[in-house]
Amino acid sequence: MARPQKLLTPGPTSVPPEVLRALSEPVLHHRSPDFAAVFEVAQERLREVFRTENEVLLLTSSGTGAFESAVVNLLSPGERVLAVSQGEFGERWQALAGAFGCDVVPLAYAWGESPRADDLREALEESGAETVFLVHSETSTGVVCELEPLLASCRDAGAVSIVDAVSSLGAVPLETDAWGADVVVTGSQKALMTPPGLAFAAVSERAWERSGKSTLPRFYWDWARQRRAQAKGSTPFTPATSNVVALVEALGLVLADGLDAAFARHRALGRACRAGVKAIGLQLYSPDDDSAAVLTGALTPQGIDAVELRLALRDRHGITIAGGHGDLVQRLFRIGHIGHVGIEDIAEALTAIEEELRAAGAEVEPGRAAPAALEAFGSVAAA
């Protein structure tokens, strides 16, 4: 086995030792009172992180599974859906809805752009769609959109919104109820600091009403069956019980400091990472503002291979960062800073990047990134 890696990726993220310990407790039976007690705490804590009074459905799957559950419970074959996209994940949801025979009307932005509420308002009027897909944090680019006005456009048009919050929930503000989001989907393995295997969907009353009319076939993803089982303290099919125990521990850690502290920390980490990247002299790919609190994307200097850089970080420093896509695969790298990440992790990664860029022949002055990052972090943390 290779050396353990520090995961500075936008998920799966490294998990705190307390959470790993909880994961390795003896397995609980999913139809036992012991599990029901754990499940109830999971429910309470999920509601807190989602900032909702509604039920949060707990599925054993990836985030894509939970998004699929929203599609098959809310839409019908041939039904129109307005799918906003600004990167890889927005495009994935279009492909998913297309696979289920929905009439997908894209509101597509270039990768890296941020969707606008006025465009959405117009597109809703033109299309007549009654369902909208939104991606809160587009993990492929680092863009975190301004969700609140987008949700207002949906509400004004009477459309049901399905929000991909897989890499945003717990990292940046998301007020499910106050902003009127209908369905918010996330996974366990991002800012919620739990190993992958669980995904969640918060469902509004309006979405429950709509789900009664949907005719797409469903069984494993059936929300009504899920709701009945959750009311009895379990799930309809055997859930990843050990992961639920770990989730309860992780959410406890998140909520002990408070969500607002988590948001401030992620914002400060983003600012620190951008300051460090710029101190190295690299071009940012993700937005250069405090919205980019989930990950920082940057381009290697011309002639320096980003894939090689990532391999060097992994093999010589034990740090895993994420890569780029398509034409940018040789230039783009992405540093995730959600979940169990501290400023010292970011400073360490930036220093390693400086070192490996120099080793690859780039003209980089060593020792600039970490001080810049620490200073930027402190100024936000103190604010």
Added chain:
Amino acid sequence: MARPQKLLTPGPTSVPPEVLRALSEPVLHHRSPDFAAVFEVAQERLREVFRTENEVLLLTSSGTGAFESAVVNLLSPGERVLAVSQGEFGERWQALAGAFGCDVVPLAYAWGESPRADDLREALEESGAETVFLVHSETSTGVVCELEPLLASCRDAGAVSIVDAVSSLGAVPLETDAWGADVVVTGSQKALMTPPGLAFAAVSERAWERSGKSTLPRFYWDWARQRRAQAKGSTPFTPATSNVVALVEALGLVLADGLDAAFARHRALGRACRAGVKAIGLQLYSPDDDSAAVLTGALTPQGIDAVELRLALRDRHGITIAGGHGDLVQRLFRIGHIGHVGIEDIAEALTAIEEELRAAGAEVEPGRAAPAALEAFGSVAAA
């Protein structure tokens, strides 16, 4: 938190300490070479326990999810499927296929009966169905069917078989390739001694061909997408990576002793459990022969509540066993003996059952069950 429970249930089962330790290793990124290496070993070991040369698909879901994947990849709306049922799970697969608009022709046996190859042959001829559902081990009753001749009936009729082996694989003989099973589905949390969260489907070449013709919509469950990702050492969507690490450890334990040793142990445990139950004077609900190697079902004496018995075992002995269904809920209990279970666990449980039956007022002679169980176990183990 209540005291840790020994799970003598037909899943989730208790997991060996080595497997829990593997589960709690630092999280791996699913697109990393480290995970690809683990995934490859998982693939090799899964092929060994399935006894197949074909690819085994690894899904993050329960066993029901994997069964659903078989339905949506092999069938089309309105297509006829012959669904053999002899208990709760057979009925579940009928409901699942019905939810997807298939034309479900049941070949239904009373709960507790075992399906017969000749009946299947006849039903295939009459129905013209080209797909068959089979349940190898019906967890609700303890019946393990004679799968080989049933599969021969399918093959002779040119029908594609989908086998629910959720509680049987790794516990009783199942020769996927040699018996010509097309799709074999199981979960991590039964005889494979891994926490719940993963499910598997072994897929024959014939099933792959069929999947090209199926028109049911699919995305998360799409086998073609899954196959492409697995060829690159990962899965299309973030899998439960920690559970995969645990799986590799657990399958290593199973294969170190050899599958045949596991089958012999389960057969011996079944015989021991039946001998003990009969020594107490209880009526068996599961079959009274060596096929019943997965679980032993028994009825409490008239007037003794099985639900109360289970609660007493849990609260006073730290032993969780499974209950009954429908009309039998007050009488039936089921002791699972698959996975990480030894004869001493069975002897302990039987002794506790004796004690609690006496405490509840039953006329039970104490100290009879354990010796009977040990003797029956030894006679098989020595054979």
